[in-house]
Amino acid sequence: MKIFPFKKELCLPNTYLKEYNKNMLFFAWELRKFRTNKYIIEKIRDFPFHLFGDSDGNEFFSAVVNTFFEMCLILAFKLSNDTSKGAYTIKKLRNELAKHIKKEYLKQFNSHLKEINFNKKLNVIDRKVRNLRNKALAHIDKSYAKGKLNLERISWTDFNIIENNLIDTFNGLSLNSEWMLLPISYDTRVRHPIDIDSRPDIIKILDFIAKESNFLNFPEGNPIGWKFEMEKISKEDLELFNYYRRKNNLKEYVLQG
Numbered sequence: 699m700k701i702f703p704f705k706k707e708l709c710l711p712n713t714y715l716k717e718y719n720k721n722m723l724f725f726a727w728e729l730r731k732f733r734t735n736k737y738i739i740e741k742i743r744d745f746p747f748h749l750f751g752d753s754d755g756n757e758f759f760s761a762v763v764n765t766f767f768e769m770c771l772i773l774a775f776k777l778s779n780d781t782s783k784g785a786y787t788i789k790k791l792r793n794e795l796a797k798h799i800k801k802e803y804l805k806q807f808n809s810h811l812k813e814i815n816f817n818k819k820l821n822v823i824d825r826k827v828r829n830l831r832n833k834a835l836a837h838i839d840k841s842y843a844k845g846k847l848n849l850e851r852i853s854w855t856d857f858n859i860i861e862n863n864l865i866d867t868f869n870g871l872s873l874n875s876e877w878m879l880l881p882i883s884y885d886t887r888v889r890h891p892i893d894i895d896s897r898p899d900i901i902k903i904l905d906f907i908a909k910e911s912n913f914l915n916f917p918e919g920n921p922i923g924w925k926f927e928m929e930k931i932s933k934e935d936l937e938l939f940n941y942y943r944r945k946n947n948l949k950e951y952v953l954q955g
Contacts, residue, residue, distance in 0.1 A: 700814045700866065704803060706873035714798040718873075721791055725777065726877045729868055732773045735766040736861055737884050738900050743854075745904045746938045750911040768835050771852065774860050775831045778867070779824035788867050789820055795871055814870045819863035826856050908942040917951065928953070 742759050830849050833839035841847035883898045890896035917924040940950040
């Protein structure tokens with residue numbers, strides 16, 4: 699994270715400070731929506747439904763992932779490069795800030811933005827999101843609906859790049875201040891008291907699914923069947939199995955031979 703190392707009280711006139719704070723808070727909350735949605739997608743994506751659920755029948759979680767993913771792309775576009783009339787973006791906030799920052803800090807501020815590749819990072823988001831947003835998400839292009847238009851897919855790597863670029867450009871406009879852009883329970887930097895259950899809500903939900911699954915309790919429920927299962931389970935799946943067994947204070951197992 700790279701923030702401008704001078705306090706806003708030094709860099710900005712008093713007449714603009716209140717507006718600057720208000721604008722930064724607005725974008726922080728919008729970016730928090732993006733990051734919260736993506737965090738939930740990530741946890742659902744990483745959960746081993748093939749072990750502890752019906753991987754072909756998770757309609758609820760599939761709907762959550764699809765909806766949150768589309769919302770993230772729409773948020774990314776409107777925060778970064780929406781050029782429609784009256785749209786307010788991180789780029790436009792940058793232009794506004796550059797007009798108000800005191801002259802003695804302007805050169806350093808511009809160098810700071812160049813150093814973090816401010817424009818390049820926003821342009822990367824635009825390149826990855828614009829067509830998909832305009833032709834399939836916010837609007838439906840006729841050619842797309844008829845299957846005559848192929849749109850570039852957003853990979854998980856792309857998704858991470860979009861998130862990082864949003865964070866970097868937003869933080870680039872932060873004047874000697876750090877923002878919390880995730881809920882407290884989702885932010886790994888937060889240290890919770892050791893005597894409370896500090897698991898994020900989505901983790902509690904997924905842990906419960908694992909705990910109540912037949913497979914996690916297979917060894918106790920069907921010892922003979924478990925012996926045959928152990929002969930075909932992969933090393934990776936056994937590691938996942940044991941991870942959730944540990945969470946529930948159950949015996950772990952190792953591959954034989």
